Amino acid sequence: MDLDAVRTFVAIADAGRFQHAATELSITQQAVSKRVAALERTVGVRLFARTPRGAELTVDGRAFLPHARELLRAEARAFASVRPGHRALRVDVIGRGLAPAALLRDFHRARPDVELDVVTLFDADAAVDAIRSGTVDASFRAVATTGHRLPDDIEVSRAFDEPVQLLTGPAHPLAAARAVTPADLVGHRIWMPGLVPGTEWAAYYDALAAAFGLGIESTGPDFGVEPLLDTIAGSGALATFVGEQTRLVWPAGHDLRRIAVRNPTPVYPHSLVRHRDNRHPALAALRDHLHDAGGSGHSGDTETWTPAWA
Structure with a gap:
């Protein structure tokens, strides 16, 4: 008509x-x-x-x-x-309970006038494809900036570095430690069933294991966060890695321990990925917010580690 x-x-x-x-x-x-x-x-x-x-x-x-x-x-x-400035800013995050989602919540509190549409795509490749097709405006991902050529129309800027922590149950040998070094973890079983080969998070933890001689296992089915926490809580041998800003809730009886890793501190490199030609005004506001936030999630320990490809 x-x-x-x-x-x-x-x-x-x-x-x-x-x-x-x-x-x-x-x-x-x-x-x-x-x-x-x-x-x-x-x-x-x-x-x-x-x-x-x-x-x-x-x-x-x-x-x-x-x-x-x-x-x-x-x-x-x-x-x-x-219409730019009228539609919601659509941003992809790796998970709604992880650090990028928390950063977007902070941005929303600072700029309640900006309408946000938060989505979760599978991995960095899917995010880049969505950005190029216009399905999303931006994505928070750990992407390879060396040794892997991104499309020319994709722009990547480091948003913040998130420290990685060790999570153990009360019976684990390291449960009483306030902090550990990567060297302290050699010989311990670190279980991460959510590692999917070919994803950016699997690449990160593969590089971490190789750099410090760690044993990171991804065997067994991934039933989600709650079964993982149940297993860690009841084990005297298994531990796992979590991001410092990852939101976790568990029963009080689990008595899980979040332990800092230092000297050096492994940090997960979150970057803001966007299309060079995207002119959504809220995207500029998000970039300004990241700049004002300081661009780094870690403090105190200045010695950090991240993969060379990041």
């Missing part, structure tokens, strides 16, 4: 005369007549009756009018949904 013809129909219904509608729409009266005639052919009925008082809606015209108004409202909503 020709929405210009629908708009003309509504203008005539409101103004009561073809000439008044023509003036409102800045077109000729002849153009108004042609649009109405075309619309009447489309719907198959007469919409107006000409009278000495002007143009009056027929019975069919009165039935069609509320639907015509809804068509124009739908058109306005459709344009607003994609």
Whole structure:
């Protein structure tokens, strides 16, 4: 259906005369007549009756009018949904309980006027594809900036570094430690069943294991966070790695311990990935927020480690 013809129909219904509608729409009266005639052919009925008082809606015209108004409202909503500055800023995060989601919550508190649409894609490759296709505006990911060529239209900037912690149950040999070094972890079993080969988080922990001679296991099915915490809580041999800002909730009886890793501190390199040509104004506001936040999640221990590819 020709929405210009629908708009003309509504203008005539409101103004009561073809000439008044023509003036409102800045077109000729002849153009108004042609649009109405075309619309009447489309719907198959007469919409107006000409009278000495002007143009009056027929019975069919009165039935069609509320639907015509809804068509124009739908058109306005459709344009607003994609107009920069009007549609929500769509941002991908690796998980809703992980550090990037927490950063977006901080951004929302600082800028409640910015509408956000938060999504979770599978991995960095999926995120880059979505950014290039326009499905999302930006993504927080750990991406390889060396040894792997990103598309020329993709821009990456380091957002913040998140320290990695050791998580143990109360019976683990390291449970009483306030901090450990990577060397202290050699020979201990670190269980991370969520590591998926080919993903950026698997690449990170593979590099961490290789750099410090650690035994990181990804065997067994991944049933999610709660079963993992249950297993760690009841084990005297297994531990796992978690991000410092990862939100975890467990029963009080689990008595899990989050232990800092230092000298050096492994940090997970979160970067903001975006398209070079994206002009969404809220994206600039997000970048400013990251800059004001300092661009780093770690403090105190200045000796850190991250993979060379990051």
